[in-house]
Amino acid sequence: EEHIAVYGPDNDQRLTGLHETQSIDMFSWGVADRGASIRVPHGFVENxxxxxxxxDRRPNSQGCPYKIASRILQTIDTVKV
Structure with a gap:
């Protein structure tokens, strides 16, 4: 919800799970997966x-890129590896 809130208006109409999008209430990632929330290229994992x-395939064109990037960085910063 924190991410979707800054990803632009009307994402509930766009992120339906159809037409190569993940549903707004689901999260997934995948290598070269056009239907995933987060897509990474084939060369992302090497050795x-x-x-x-x-x-990140969820933001729409009306979302503020600075708020979107800030939200993603906040999330990455909280991940424990």
Whole structure:
């Protein structure tokens, strides 16, 4: 909910689980998975090392990119590895 709140208006209409989107109330990630919430490229995992980028597919074009990036970084900062 914290992420969806800054990802732009009307995401409930867009994130339906149809048309290569994950449902708004579900989270998933996958390698080259267009239907996942977070998509990573094939080369992301090499020799047990994570390198590259990730693509959060949930924000819409009306979301503020600074608020979206801030929310993602806050979440990453809380992850214990």
């Amino acid at each position: 047990d090392a994570y390198k590259g980028y990730l693509e």
